[in-house]
Amino acid sequence: MQKHPTVTGGNGVTDEVKYYPFKIGGVEQIHPNVHPGTPKYAAGIVVGNLAFLSGMTPQSTEDGSCLTVGVEAQVFACLDKVRAVLEEMGSSMDNIVKTIILLKDLEYYQQMRAAELKYYQQYAPRLVSEPPASTYVQPAILARPEFLVEFDVTAVIERA
Secondary structure, eight states: OEEEEEEEOTTSOEEEEEEEEOEETTEESSTTTSOTTSOOOEEEEEETTEEEEOOBOSBOTTTSOBOOOSHHHHHHHHHHHHHHHHHHTTOOGGGEEEEEEEESOGGGHHHHHHHHHHHHHHHOTHHHHSOOEEEEEOOSOOSSTTOOEEEEEEEESSOO
């Protein structure tokens, strides 16, 4: 985690911005560590009590490969990465308030939602009875052809 300058809003409230880098093989995915044309992004950013995560794909953080095939396995791989980043931020899966789910093909929708529920039952039981706001999008293409799903998540660090 890296701390960045504080942000002062129009209401005079000052929030520190905390940056959580995305890493592959332990290397931060920022310039000059990556080749031109390679994505450069944070795993997540915390501003005040809000956590904004980058889209999580089934990409390995060890070597960049696709971790698995099949919708359920890819949902679990994506949500495992979401959980790891949230825990690094001092939060948890139960604190997710919004998801944007990018799914390669509508034919996978029911499988994706069933896998999401199964994951929440195991790792975020609160989200089973109090699900987050959620949007489904079918993009023209995801980052790589072998990716079937991607999760973009917003969470709170702590619930009141």
